[in-house]
Amino acid sequence: MHELFVAGEVDANFLNTNSVRPVVAQSWQRSLAGGVDPDLDGARAAAAVAAVERLRETHPLAPALPVIRRLLVADAADSGVVVAVSAADGTLLWVEGDPAACRKAEAMNFVPGADWSERGAGTNAPGTALTLDREMQIRGSEHFSRVVQPWSCTAAPVHDPSTGALLGAIDLTGGNQVATTQTLALVRATAVAVENHLALLRVSGISGISAEPAARKPHLVVLGGDRPRWVTTDSYGHLRAASLTGRHADILVLLSRHPEGLSADHLAVLLDDKSLDVVTVRAEMSRLRKVVGAENLGSRPYRLLAPITSDIGEVFAALDAGDVETALTRYPGPLLTHSVSPAIGRLRTQLSTTLREAVLAEHAQGRSGPLRRWLELPEGRDDRDGWQALRDSAGLTAVARAQAGGHLAGLDFELG
Template sequence: MGISRTTRSGAGGARPSALLRAVHELFVAGEVDASYLESSSLRPIVAKSWQRSLAKGVDPDGAAQPSPVGEKLARLREAHPLAPALPVIRRLLVDDAAGSGVVVAVSGADGTLLWVEGDPNACRRAEAMNFVPGADWSERGAGTNAPGTALAVDAELQIHGSEHFSRVVQPWSCTAVPVHDPATGALLGALDLTGGSRVATPQALALVRATVVAVETHLALLRLTGGPVEAAQPRPRLAVLGSERPRWLVTDEFGHLRATTLTGRHADILVLLSRHPEGLSADHLAMLLDDKDLDVVTVRAEMSRLRKVVGADAIESRPYRLMVPITTDIGEVYEALDAGDVAGALDRYPGPLLPQSISPAVGRLRTELAMTLRGAVLSTGDPAVLRRWLDSPDGRDDRDGWRALHDGTLPGSVQQAQARGKLAGLDFDLA
C-alpha cells in the first residue's frame, strides 16, 4: 500500500482528545517513557516532537517566551527575505481570515513569529498564549506546535488540539508549511494557520501549501526581474560534535542537502582551519595534527584528498586556509554562549568534539569547549539547566555539578535525593 503525502508530512486525522490528554499527562509526569508513546495511538511525528520538547526542558504549563520587540523586531521584519512576499500572503490568507476565527502567522527559520494577523478576536485570544510577533515559537521555545515542529523537521505539518506539548496551546489546532528560498533551497521560515479544529483539515493544508508555492514563485520572479530580494546563500556546514561520524553538509544548486561523511583526519583538518582563519602552514598543521609522527608530505597528500571532498576552491594553500565561509556546530555553541543563552548552547551540544580524535590541538579544543560550557551551566544555578548537563556524557560524573544541584533544589525533593545518591557514588569511587 502506498503512503500518501499527507501521511508522510505529518498531517492526518485527529486522535480522540481525551485519550491524547491522558497520554500527555502520563508522559510529562514521567510515568511513561518513549516506548509507551510509540506503542500508543499518538502519531509518530508528534511522539518524537514530545520527546524533543521534554528533553529540551520545555515547560508543559508555560507559554512561548517573547523575543525581539520594538525596533529590533522592526529591523528583523525589514531584513527578512519573506518581507517582499507579504502582499501575496495577505491576499491569499489574511484577507479572508477576518471573522473566521483564524490567525495567520509568518515565522522566521528560527521560529520567531514575525507577523501575526487575521481575525481580530482570534488574535486577541492568541495573545493569552503569547502567540504574538517577536515570540519564540520554535520547538525549543514552545514545544510541539505546527510552525515550530514544521521548521524542526522541515516538512508541512498539522497539529490537532491535545497533540500540542504545552497545555495552554491545546485548545487550538494549526497547520504550517515551511517556505524555502527558490534559488538555494535554504529554509526561510513557515506559514501557519492557527484556530479551531477546521484549520487542521486537508483543505486548510492545501490552502497553505498553495500559498507557499505562490510565495516561492513570487520571490523567484522578483529575483529574475531585479526585485529587492536578498538571496539566502546557505553555507557549507561542518558537524563534528557528538558520537555521530563527522559530516560536511552542503546545499546543491537544486536545493538538496548533501551530507558527506568525513575521515577522522579530514575532520581534524577542517576543525583546525575553521578555528584558524588566518591560515596554517604545512609544518604548523602537521604539528597540530600529530606532534610526533606526521610529516609535511603526508599533510599535503591529505589536503589533496580533502579538496576532492569539499571542492578545490574551498581551501587555499600557502598557508592552508578556508576560502569559503562555513558554519560549524562548534561555532553555534559558542554563539549561544556569547548571547547568554546557556540552554540554547546545551541544545546545540550533542557531545564532545571529535571524541575519537588523537590530535593534540583538537583535544585542547575539545576540553576548552566542554569546560566553557560546563562553567556557563554551573554559573546559571538553574536546576533544570544543571540537570540537563548532568544527564549528558560530559556531565555525568561532574561532582561540582551534582553538588550545585543538591544545594539548589528543595530540601527533601526527589532531585535532591538523586543528587545526594550520585555524590555518594562518586565519593565511593574515590575512596
C-alpha cells in the same frame, strides 16, 4: 474556585475535590508560590525581548517554521485563532494567525519576546506544557491570570529528535474551539511533523539553518559521537553528506578556527606535535581537496576559500551571545573525541569547559533548566559539582532532590 484560591480561602486539595482538574490546581499552586500576580496585565517582558530577532535566526525550531505555517497558520488566518511558537524557556518567538485575534492578544502582551513560561505568566497552555513536558489544554477560567481567562489554548512541547532535549512549544490560542480533542490532535500531529522534519535535517548534518530555502554554505559536523561529515547542497537543493576521516575533520576544524590560513609546518604541529611531517600534511590536503572541492580549499597558506558553517561554530556563537539554551541545544557531545591532535584536544576542553561554566553561572542566577540539560549529557553524568549544585537548588521537588542525592551517592561510591 479561582477567586477563592487566589484569596487564600481554599487550598489545592480543596480544589481537587471541587471539579478543578488536578493538573490545573497544581499549576495554580506553582504560580502562586512563584509570585505570579493574577491581576497582571499580561506576561512580563523576557530578558531577551530586545534580541528576539537574533533568537529567531538562531533557534533550532526556525528550520521547521514552514511546516508549522503550512499545518496551522494557513488555516488560522480568518478563524479567530493565534498560532504561537515559544522557546524552551517560555519566550514567545513567533505569533501569527488571524490579524484581529493577534491584535486582541497584544493587549495581554501575547507577543514575540514576552515570557509566557508558567513562572512568568502563571497557568497557560504553552507555559504549563513546557513545565510538565506534556501536551496541555487550558480552558478559559483555568488560566491563573485574570486577563487571559477570556481565552482558551492548546499546546504541545517539541523535542530535539536526537537528544530528546526540550526545544520549545507550539500553541493555538483562541476561543472555546481550540480546547477540543480535535485541536489537541492537530497540535500534537504538528509537533510530531516538526520533530520528523528536524530529524531529516539532522541526518543530513544540518542544524540551526535559516527557515528560508536559500543557498546554504557548506556545513561541518564534528560534535558528538557520530562520524564527522561535510554537508553541501547541490544545484537542485538536495543535501549531500560526505563522511570525513578523523584527520580530515581535524584539518577542517583547525582551518575554520584560523581564517587567516596555516602553513604546512604550523598545521603539522597542530595535528601532531611529535611525528607528523610536512610531506604527510601535503598528501592529506590533496586527498581532502577531492572531498570538499578545490573551490573550497586554498594553499600557501592552507585556508578555506569560502565561508562555511559548523556545529562547533554554532555553539561558540551562542555562547558569545550569552544564549546558553541554544548552545546546549546545538551541543550533542564533545569535539572529535578520537582525535589525537593537541590543538583539537585544547579546543575540545575549551568548548566543554566554557559551556559547563556558563551552565553553572545560569544556575547561580536561579535558572536550573540548563544545568539539568547539562547533567543529561555524557559529560555531565559524572559532574559531581553539577549534581551537588542541582541537589542543593531551591524549589526542587522532593523526588528530584532525592534523585540528585542518589546520583551523588553513586558517584561517591564509584570514586571511593
